[in-house]
Amino acid sequence: MATKDILSPLPGTFYRKPSPDAAPYKNEGDVVKKGDVIGLIEVMKSFHEVQSDADGTIASFVAENEEPVMAGQPLITLNI
Amino acid sequence: MAIKVVSPGLSTTVQDLGRPGYYHIGIPLSGAMDRAALAAANLLVGNDESAAGLEVVFMGPELEFTAPTIVAVTGGEIPPKLNGTPCETWASFAVKSGDVLSFDFLKAGARAYIAIAGGVDVPVVLGSRSTYTLGALGGHEGRKLMAGDVLPVGVASSKARAGRSLEQKLRRKTSNPAELRMLPGLYWHRITEEAGKHFLSDTWKVAPEADRIGYRFRGGKPIDFVPRTPPFGAGSDPSNIVDACYPYGSIQVPSGTEPIVLHRDAVSGGGYFMVGAVIAADMDLIAQLQPHMPARFVAVDMPTALAARKDMNAQAAAVRASLQS
Numbered sequence: 438m439a440t441k442d443i444l445s446p447l448p449g450t451f452y453r454k455p456s457p458d459a460a461p462y463k464n465e466g467d468v469v470k471k472g473d474v475i476g477l478i479e480v481m482k483s484f485h486e487v488q489s490d491a492d493g494t495i496a497s498f499v500a501e502n503e504e505p506v507m508a509g510q511p512l513i514t515l516n517i
Numbered sequence: 518m519a520i521k522v523v524s525p526g527l528s529t530t531v532q533d534l535g536r537p538g539y540y541h542i543g544i545p546l547s548g549a550m551d552r553a554a555l556a557a558a559n560l561l562v563g564n565d566e567s568a569a570g571l572e573v574v575f576m577g578p579e580l581e582f583t584a585p586t587i588v589a590v591t592g593g594e595i596p597p598k599l600n601g602t603p604c605e606t607w608a609s610f611a612v613k614s615g616d617v618l619s620f621d622f623l624k625a626g627a628r629a630y631i632a633i634a635g636g637v638d639v640p641v642v643l644g645s646r647s648t649y650t651l652g653a654l655g656g657h658e659g660r661k662l663m664a665g666d667v668l669p670v671g672v673a674s675s676k677a678r679a680g681r682s683l684e685q686k687l688r689r690k691t692s693n694p695a696e697l698r699m700l701p702g703l704y705w706h707r708i709t710e711e712a713g714k715h716f717l718s719d720t721w722k723v724a725p726e727a728d729r730i731g732y733r734f735r736g737g738k739p740i741d742f743v744p745r746t747p748p749f750g751a752g753s754d755p756s757n758i759v760d761a762c763y764p765y766g767s768i769q770v771p772s773g774t775e776p777i778v779l780h781r782d783a784v785s786g787g788g789y790f791m792v793g794a795v796i797a798a799d800m801d802l803i804a805q806l807q808p809h810m811p812a813r814f815v816a817v818d819m820p821t822a823l824a825a826r827k828d829m830n831a832q833a834a835a836v837r838a839s840l841q842s
Contacts, residue, residue, distance in 0.1 A: 447527060447575050448623065448807045449725045480575065480808055481528065481728040505725075505809045508575060509622035 441491050442499065442511035449480030451487075451512060453502040461502075463513075467495050475513055478506065493517035518584040520633065522666040523617065526578035531637050531656035531668070532630075533569040535781065536645035545783045546765065547647040547655065550729060550804030551628055553833060554592035557683055558632035560840035561589035561609040563676030568636030569646035571662075573629040575807075577620020578662060580631075582612045586670065587634040587677045593626020593691075593805050608682035626691050626805035634673035651730065651782055676841075687836050694720060694811035695802060697778070697795050698825065699768060701816050704758060704790035712740040712773075716792060717816055724775065725808040729782040732803050733775055734812060740773035740792075751788065758790045766795040768814070776814075778803060798825035 445451065453461040453476050463475050469489045477484045493515030500512045522529075532555065535548025549555035549572055556566035571578070577595045582588075589609045590597045597604050598619050604610050606629075612618065620629070639646050639657050648656025657666055705713065719737030726733045742755035750759040756772050763769070763779055769789035770776045778795050780803060795803065796817065806812060817825075 444622065446622065448627075448809065450808075480725045482726050485527070507623075507807070507809070509624070 438516045440496060441493060441515045441517050443475060443487065443489055443491075443513040443515060445478060445487065445500070445506045445508055445510045445512050447478045447480050447485060448508045449478040449506065451500045451502070451504050451506045452477040452479065452484070453498070463495055465495050465497060469493060469495060469515065487512060489515070491515060491517055518586060518635065518670040520637070520668040520670060521581040521583065522662045522664055522668070523579035523581055524664050525662040525666070526573055526620070527576040528574050529578045529662045530572050530648040530650065531569050531639050532572040532647045533645055534567040535647055536643050536649070536655065539643060540785050543785045544643065544652060544654070545649065545781060545785065547649040547781050548645065549630060550781050551592050551630065551801045553689060553801050553829075553836070554628070555630045555632070556833065557607065557836050557840070558589045558591040558630045559636070560837060561591070561607070561681050561683065562587045562632045562634040563674045563678065564632060564634065564636050566837070568632065568671075569639065570630050570632040570637060573620070573631065575623050575627060577629065579617060579619045581617050582614060584614050586612055586673060587679055588612050588618065589632050590629055591632075591683070591688075592629040594624040595626075595629040596621040596624060597629075605682070607688050609677075609679050611679040623807070627807050628804050633670050634677035635671035638669040638671040649782055681840060683836065684839060687832070687839060689801070691802065691805045694813055695806055696813050696815050697803065698799050698817045698822070699793045699795045699814050700819060700822050701793040703767065703793055705792055707742055707745075707755070707790050708773075708792065709741045709743055712742070716740060716776075717814055720811045720813055721776065723806045723808050723810045723812060727806070727808065729780055730784065731777040731779050732806065733777045735775045737776075740770055742773060756790050757788050760786055760788045762786050763791070764794050766797065766800055767791040768793055768795065780804070796822040796825055798822070798829040
């Protein structure tokens with residue numbers, strides 16, 4: 438099966454949840470569709486949704502919740 | 518001639534070299550955070566170096582041109598693509614009607630500048646086309662660009678041509694870790710000798726909150742203050758002062774924890790003490806710092822700061838001479 442990484446479009450802090458006490462957007466094994474929100478990047482005092490750019494199943498999270506990320510860094514690996 | 522905003526990027530704004538003269542009434546300079554990069558982009562497309570262009574931060578927009586023109590992209594490495602094909606930076610290139618300029622992921626630096634022959638022709642407000650978003654002033658409707666916006670472009674000069682390029686040695690590179698030269702002073706006496714030492718020796722990291730108003734840093738040791746009885750009008754926190762003017766580049770450290778360097782959209786005054794100010798010659802450098810990037814503050818004296826400013830002006834003159842020929 439082929440894999441594909443979803444990359445961070447921005448440098449900042451990666452969050453897997455819409456708010457601290459909410460459930461994660463997605464978990465390992467979840468099916469995602471192109472356009473699904475998979476997390477947030479916080480930068481310049483605002484939050485930006487990261488959308489999947491492919492259909493697939495989440496194989497693993499490469500970046501952890503609250504991890505500092507750079508633009509172009511893989512966040513999630515999808516099985517496609 | 519106009520530019521259609523297909524997608525706006527993270528926070529793309531119209532900026533020129535700023536709106537001097539109103540800081541005393543609370544309206545900051547604004548303008549390109551990396552002034553040298555905008556000036557070079559303008560000269561590449563035959564504009565006056567103070568023409569309005571677009572400042573792109575971290576993530577590029579997608580722009581469609583409604584008529585043929587000449588464009589240049591400078592500054593941080595957010596690689597531009599024309600109709601999907603990578604194009605050269607620090608160089609002028611021709612676009613046709615209907616061409617789409619888009620950008621790849623940020624590779625280095627933080628801000629890119631797009632100049633279009635004729636300049637972005639939004640209305641002049643208080644002498645400048647720069648966007649001051651906090652005050653909803655200038656630029657395109659006083660805000661960052663949104664999808665669907667249409668930006669008017671002025672008339673290109675006779676000097677506009679494709680294929681002009683700035684020689685490598687005149688393009689500024691960012692260093693890692695960044696070294697920001699600062700002039701200690703203002704309220705330096707408020708901190709202990711030990712705190713002053715580690716402020717300068719610690720490696721700080723750019724906080725994700727850093728923006729056009731102020732660049733915040735964290736990761737260094739908290740600052741200890743010289744004990745005092747708070748003067749009338751100052752708060753009880755040891756980092757509070759009786760309200761004072763905030764210079765551009767001034768470094769405030771609220772509660773002694775996270776230094777904030779005020780930048781082009783600075784607030785003009787307030788009640789936090791400042792350990793000093795980043796020198797004018799290093800302000801452009803800050804514009805190219807990404808979140809989490811390491812940075813150090815290096816203390817210099819006034820003659821060094823003035824010599825650095827002279828070097829900066831000499832560099833600008835060399836760029837001008839090279840591109841206006």
